[in-house]
Amino acid sequence: MIFAHGYGCDQHVWADVAPVFANDYRLVLFDYVGAGCSELAAYDKERYSNLSGYALDIIEICDALDIKDAIFIGHSVSAMIGVLASNQRPELFKKMVFLGPSPRYLNDNDYHGGFDRKDLEELFEVMDNNYLGWSAAMGPAIMGNTDRPELGETLTKNFCSTDPEIAKQFARVTFLSDNRTDLPKLQVPSLTIQCKEDIIAPMEVGYYIEKHAPKNSMVIINATGHCSHMSAPVETVKAIKAFLADK
């Protein structure tokens, strides 16, 4: 069972969910490059300029650990990363669980993704403002390259990702991606766990995936927010178990 964390987090987010499956499955938890305790030197701007780079990470993990027929649990952006990985190598996966998935965050004609570009610009601004606890403009300007290790510490404490530049690029890649055309190619059975009130992946998006991805079903759980595995771990585990039991 592979647990793929969402954007802005690291593998610790699975603390309330993963251990439940430890007796029945071999668990694989990891941090994407740039997140958590990953090797920052391994970051390749080119490779991670779109989600396929991250999908390749999943495939490489499977190959390295000789994994086949895995259960893939992907939160947020990892849902689509999982879709891309499985479309390339369907044999690696048996079933996929998506927590708060979205193939496209931006609204587009009839499609309701939840955000306008202006909202995203605002998000990027908030991210910038929290770069090193200073506004983005001031951070580099005032601090320059001066050695302020205590700021680095705050940063590490406050963010799962230790490198703000990587975090920014990942954010752009995530929120500007459009994986709607990848959904119909998905051959592996999948489950969407949809929160009732999730501004990042609204209900409409859950229905859209159910409609366009073959063999997808959706469970709506009574929780607010985008992190059902943290805010409603019991219901989340229940939904996953039910899906896995279903032949």
Added chain:
Amino acid sequence: MAPINPALLLSLIDAESLYQGAPCGYFSFVPDGTIVKINHTLLSWLGYAETEVVSLLKMSDLLSTGGKLYYQMFYFPLLQMNGTINEISFDICKKDGSRFPALLNSNTLKDTAGNLLAVNVAMTDISDRKKYESELLNAKKLAEAEKSKFEFVSDFIPEMIWTANADGEINYFNKRFADHFNFSSKDFTRGQLIESIYPDDRSESVRAWANAIKAGEGFHIQLRLLNKFGHYNWYKLKGLPYLDEHGHITRWLGSCLDINNHVMELEKKDEFISIASHELKTPITALKATLQIFDRLKETDLPAKYHRLVDQGNRSILKISTLVDELLNVNRINAGQLVLNKNEINLHSFLLECCQYVRAESKYNLVVEGDTELTVLADEHRIDQVVVNFVNNAIKYAPGSLDIKLMAIKEGNKIKVSVTDNGPGITPDKLPFLFDRYYRADHTGNQYSGLGLGLYICSEIIKRHGGKIGVNSEVGKGSTFWFTLPL
């Protein structure tokens, strides 16, 4: 001191009023985001009544859309994992739709099973900080714009320009400078510049530079530098301190002038003069001897009508030999052969005795003033040469000034000797060059004769004594030529 009454201490602190009136905003919300408690400070910032918020608004209602996203993606997961999260900046929306920037510190309240019960948030308004930040940023942008403007201009002009920080470390030079010496502005070091100085000039130039920076005064250093053509050419490095409004040096601005042609010309001139003056010396000595014989014959054998001619001849040969002596002096100075024979001199009596020929033979009146007791260790003959030169100049260029003032005073740990006339003065454009070799104040007309060497020799003599030489002059009022000698 008597022990403090614990009851008094307890009564000092009223938690509720501290909470309500704190200089920061407080609120608490339950896991679905609903706000359950809020203090007066935050209510007044937001413009809400308590009844409009509690149980009705959610935490996310206070955030912009971007802020909501950020909250969902980062803030909440992190808060769940860490239990606390500090100093995250959000734009907070007020009731009237306007926003203000704030820093949020949150911590979670969990039950024994680890389930989230509530989140407490403390909020600080950072509008002021943001304002200062943006002002600072603007100032920095402005400064950078000025800098790039300066660099654009300085790259454009044909001169070589550099700047240094207050300590004299070169931190910028323009394109022409870089090209000329093959320096790269990226990895330029002080050592690189020193390396390119001609070995014989190196230690003296470096010392002169350090002294000039220490003294905090404008300076110029003449030295040979290796240029990109592989030649050691002569350059003049000039520097001027840039003072801030408090009069502190903030940086140095300077130029680097290629003076190789000028120096080469001077060298050729020196060489010619050296040969010519040595060639002239022998016949002059012979001529002098001849005239001396005539002088002696004057009394007995020569008719009276020839006496005037002999006197004329004597005066002319004196002039010629003075000129040739001047030339020989220059040779000696250039060859570094100016040797000083120092003795203790009483300056007052020295000034009274010098220039006897002026006192005896002319209409000019030499007035000696100043400290009568001053003594100094110096080469009397050479110092006499300097004072005579000053006095002769006064007579030559300020013939209408009948009183010439000679003065010796003590100034700190130096002695200053000056010669003042009430003549027409010297225009400021000429002042900087008066002590240069071959410079003549009026080189267009034939009004004044001379080689333009007198003051140059004076300045070299004073330099050898470790003193300074200079002139203060005001057009229409007169000039003061002065020199200092260390005590």
